[in-house]
Amino acid sequence: MIYQKRGRVARWEHGRVVDVSEAGIAVELRGILVVSPGGGSVDASLDDVASIAKSLLRTKPERLIISHGVVEHIYDTFRWREETRRLHVALTHNHLRALIDRADFNVEEVAKVAHALRRAGAERDAPPRIRLAPTVTAALLPHLVGVAPPNVRLVQSAGGLDGNGEEIREAAGPPWPNVFRPSYRIRPVRTPLNLRLECDVDVIDRDVPEAIALLAPVSGLMLRVLVADGGRFYPTTIRVTRIDAVSPDRTWYPYGAGAFGSEIML
Amino acid sequence: MRSTDTKFAIATRDELWVDGQLTERRLSCGTAVDGERIVATQTLEDDLIAACDAEIEELRTDLDPDARVRLVARARRVRGMVMTDKTMTITIDGVSIVSRDASVLRRALAMPKTTDRTDLPIVWRDGSASVLLHEAVGHAAEHEAAFVKWPSWLRVNDVPDFALDDVGNDAKGADLVSEPPRCMRRESFRDVPLRRMTNVVVRQTRAPFALPDEYIDVHLVAGGAYDPLTDVVTIHVAASSAGAFTYHRTRADVAKSLAGAKGAPIDYPGVICSREGQELAVGSSAPLIVTE
Numbered sequence: 001m002i003y004q005k006r007g008r009v010a011r012w013e014h015g016r017v018v019d020v021s022e023a024g025i026a027v028e029l030r031g032i033l034v035v036s037p038g039g040g041s042v043d044a045s046l047d048d049v050a051s052i053a054k055s056l057l058r059t060k061p062e063r064l065i066i067s068h069g070v071v072e073h074i075y076d077t078f079r080w081r082e083e084t085r086r087l088h089v090a091l092t093h094n095h096l097r098a099l100i101d102r103a104d105f106n107v108e109e110v111a112k113v114a115h116a117l118r119r120a121g122a123e124r125d126a127p128p129r130i131r132l133a134p135t136v137t138a139a140l141l142p143h144l145v146g147v148a149p150p151n152v153r154l155v156q157s158a159g160g161l162d163g164n165g166e167e168i169r170e171a172a173g174p175p176w177p178n179v180f181r182p183s184y185r186i187r188p189v190r191t192p193l194n195l196r197l198e199c200d201v202d203v204i205d206r207d208v209p210e211a212i213a214l215l216a217p218v219s220g221l222m223l224r225v226l227v228a229d230g231g232r233f234y235p236t237t238i239r240v241t242r243i244d245a246v247s248p249d250r251t252w253y254p255y256g257a258g259a260f261g262s263e264i265m266l
Numbered sequence: 267m268r269s270t271d272t273k274f275a276i277a278t279r280d281e282l283w284v285d286g287q288l289t290e291r292r293l294s295c296g297t298a299v300d301g302e303r304i305v306a307t308q309t310l311e312d313d314l315i316a317a318c319d320a321e322i323e324e325l326r327t328d329l330d331p332d333a334r335v336r337l338v339a340r341a342r343r344v345r346g347m348v349m350t351d352k353t354m355t356i357t358i359d360g361v362s363i364v365s366r367d368a369s370v371l372r373r374a375l376a377m378p379k380t381t382d383r384t385d386l387p388i389v390w391r392d393g394s395a396s397v398l399l400h401e402a403v404g405h406a407a408e409h410e411a412a413f414v415k416w417p418s419w420l421r422v423n424d425v426p427d428f429a430l431d432d433v434g435n436d437a438k439g440a441d442l443v444s445e446p447p448r449c450m451r452r453e454s455f456r457d458v459p460l461r462r463m464t465n466v467v468v469r470q471t472r473a474p475f476a477l478p479d480e481y482i483d484v485h486l487v488a489g490g491a492y493d494p495l496t497d498v499v500t501i502h503v504a505a506s507s508a509g510a511f512t513y514h515r516t517r518a519d520v521a522k523s524l525a526g527a528k529g530a531p532i533d534y535p536g537v538i539c540s541r542e543g544q545e546l547a548v549g550s551s552a553p554l555i556v557t558e
Contacts, residue, residue, distance in 0.1 A: 013542075014458045017303040022296065022456070035292040037308050050303075062495070063542075097495050185292060 002027050003164075005184040006040045007071030012049040012064070019046075024184040035185050044070035047085070052105045056089065059114040062097065063090040066105065078165025086254055093117045096235055098213040098226055100135070103254050109135075113213045116226055116233040126238040127229070131210040131265050136225060138253035138261025139218050140240065141195040147221065152199045152243045156192040157260060163188040180257035189257075196260040199246035204265050211238070240266060272300045272434040276342040276455050277314035279322050286331035293318075296455035300433060306455045313348065317341035321352040330368035333358050338547075345434045353547045355538065361488055361504045364536030364547065374486040374505035384511040387478040387525070387558040393534030395527075396468050396550035397487040398513075398557075400537055402499045402520045404463045404548075405492035407442045408541070412497075414521045416443050419473035424449070426464040427549065433459050442466070453544035460542060465549030470527035478525075478558065483507040486535075492517075523557040 006023035023038035047068040056064055065088040072081050089100040091114050098117050100110055132140070141154065148154040156178070158170040163181025171177050171192065179188035211225035221240040226233060243264055250260035275297040282290035295315060298306040321339035329335055334357040341350045354366045363371040374392075390398060403422040406414075416422075424447045426437035431449040438448040442463070450459040486505035492498075499520055501513040515523065531551035539548045 014460065016458055018298075018306055018456065018458055019303055020306040020456045022306075022308045032288055033290045033292075035290075035294075037293060037295055037310060092495050095496055185294075187290075 001076055003184060004038050004074040005071055006038060006042055007069055008042050008044045009067055009069030010046040010049050011067040012053040017050050026184045033187055042070055042072055055107050056110055059091060059110055061089050062092045073165065075165045080161050080165055091117050093120060096120055096215055098215055100213060101254055103252055116212060116228055120226060120233045120235060122234065124234045124236050126236045127209045129208040130238060131204060131208055131263055133210055133212045134251050134261030134263055135253055136211045136214060137264050138259040139214055139255045140223060141197060141259040142256030143218050143220060145192060149242050152197055152246060155196055155198060157194040157196050162193060168193050191257050194258040194260060196250055197246050197262060197264065199243060201245040202248050204245050204247050204263050242266065272344065274298045274344050274432055275311050275314060276340060277311055277318045278340045278454065279318035280338045281322060283329055283335040294454060298455040314341040314343060317348060317350050321350055325352055325354050328354060328366040330356060333368050344430050344432060347430055349428045351547060353536065364538060370535060377485060377505050379509040380507045381482065384508050387481045387556060388484055389481050390484050390555045392485050393532035393550060393552050394484050394487050395555035396466050396534045396552035397490050397537060398501055399468050399552065400466050400550060401490040401492040402517050403442045404466055406517055407446045408461055409494040410446055411494060414517050416521050417524050419470050420524065421469040423467050424463050424465065425467045451546055453546055457544050462546055463548045467531055468552035469531055470553050473527035475526040475528040525556045525558045527553045527555045529553045
C-alpha cells in the first residue's frame with residue numbers, strides 16, 4: 001500500500017514563523033518501510049500565528065510553539081483532508097513549570113494558568129478530594145489504557161478517519177481497530193484514538209480544589225499539578241487510584257493519539 | 267549572529283537495520299530561505315542526495331548483523347558550500363552507542379558489576395565525562411545560565427569541524443564555560459536554527475589527580491539532560507562498575523564535585539543531542555575525570 005501526504009503548515013517557534021510546504025510518500029514492501037519526498041502542494045490560507053504569538057508573549061513563556069496546518073492524505077482509494085491547530089506553552093515561575101497543550105488558540109486559558117502560577121505558594125499534600133480540569137484529564141487518559149479503575153469506562157470515540165483513512169469506530173479495549181499515523185515518516189501504530197472517559201456518576205462537586213494545569217508530563221498514574229483552591233494556588237503530586245465522577249462535557253486535546261478531556265473528580 | 271535571506275539546503279538519508287535486515291529507509295530533502303519568516307520548501311537537490319547516498323553506502327560496510335543499527339547521512343549546502351556528516355547508532359539490549367564498532371558496546375555491557383553503591387566517587391572513563399560536561403556546561407551555556415565557578419584546570423570548548431554553520435556564518439569555536447556556542451544548527455529544512463553545540467572538547471591543564479579508595483568506573487552513558495529551570499543535570503549511566511544508574515546533581519554541585527583529571531581528551535563514541543525536538547550529532551571528548 002502507498003500512503004501519500006502533502007501539506008502546508010505555519011509554525012511560530014523561537015521568535016520566528018516557519019512556513020513549511022512538504023509532500024511525502026511512504027511505501028511498505030516486504031517488511032521494509034521506504035519513505036521519500038512526494039509531489040504536489042496544498043493551497044491553504046493559514047492563521048497569522050505571529051499575531052497569536054504576540055498576544056501570548058505577554059505571559060512570558062519559557063517555550064511557545066503555535067502551528068496551523070492543512071494536509072491532504074491519500075491511502076489506497078481513500079483521500080481526506082485535515083486541518084490542525086496546535087499550541088504548546090511552557091510557563092515558569094520560581095522552580096515551577098506549567099505545561100499547556102491545546103488544539104485551539106485560547107489565549108484566555110493560558111492567561112488563567114499564568115495568573116495562577118505567579119501566585120503559587122509552597123508545595124502541599126494533595127487534598128483528599130480533587131477535581132481535574134479537562135486539560136489535565138486529557139493528558140491522563142492515554143496512561144489509563146489497561147489500568148482504568150473498574151467504575152469508569154475508557155473508550156475510543158467514533159468519528160473521523162484514522163491513519164489509513166478508515167472510519168474510527170467506537171471501541172472499549174484491545175485489539176484496537178484503528179491506527180495512528182502522526183507522520184508519513186513513521187509506520188502507523190495500532191492504538192486507541194480519541195479516548196474519552198465515562199462514568200455512571202457525573203455530578204462534580206465544584207467546591208473541591210481543582211488541578212488546573214500539569215507541572216510535569218504525566219508519569220504513569222502520578223500527576224504533578226497546580227491546584228486552585230478558592231483564591232489560593234499551590235503545587236502538589238497526586239496518584240490516581242479512583243475516579244468518583246466524570247462530567248459529560250468534553251473537549252479534544254492533542255495528547256497521545258487524541259483525548260477528550262472532561263472534568264473529573266477523584 | 268543570524269544571517270538574513272540565507273538559503274540553506276539539506277538532504278538526509280537514514281536507514282534502520284535490525285539484525286542485518288533493512289527495515290526502514292528514508293529520504294528527506296528541502297530548502298529553507300531565512301528572512302523575517304523562514305520559507306521551507308521540499309526540493310530535490312540531486313548533488314546533496316548523491317552525497318548522502320555515498321556516505322550511507324560507506325557506513326553500510328560496518329553494519330553489525332546482530333544489533334539494531336541506525337545510519338544517518340546528511341549533506342547540507344549553505345553559501346554554495348556542501349558539507350556532509352554521518353553517524354551510526356548501534357543498539358544492543360536497549361543501550362545505544364554512536365559508533366561504527368559494536369564491540370565497544372559489547373565490551374561495556376559485559377563489564378561486571380562490582381559494587382551496589384551509587385553514592386561513591388565516580389571515575390569517568392573512555393571520554394564519558396564529555397557527556398556530563400555537555401549537559402552541565404554546554405547546555406547551560408546554550409541557555410545562558412547563571413555563573414558557576416568551575417575548576418581553573420578545566421576547559422570546555424566547542425570546536426566545530428565544519429566551515430559554515432546552518433545560517434551561513436563562519437563556524438566559530440566557543441569557550442563554553444564563559445559563553446554560549448556560536449554556531450546555529452538545524453536538523454532539517456523544516457526547523458528553526460538554534461544555537462547548538464557541534465563538537466565538545468574537554469581539556470585539563472595541570473589538574474590534580476588521585477584515585478579515591480573506593481569509586482565507580484563509568485564507561486558508557488545512555489543519555490543526559492539539563493533543566494534550565496532547576497539547574498539540575500541528569501545523567502543516565504548505562505555501563506559502570508555499579509551497573510546502570512542515574513546521576514542527579516545541581517550544576518553547582520557538579521562543579522564542586524570535580525576533583526581531578528588526567529591525560530589528553532579521549533574520543534567518546536558520540537552524542538545524539540536532542541533539543542526542541544531537533545536531533546543533532548555532537549562530537550565529544552574528555553580526559554579521565556574524577557568527581558566526588
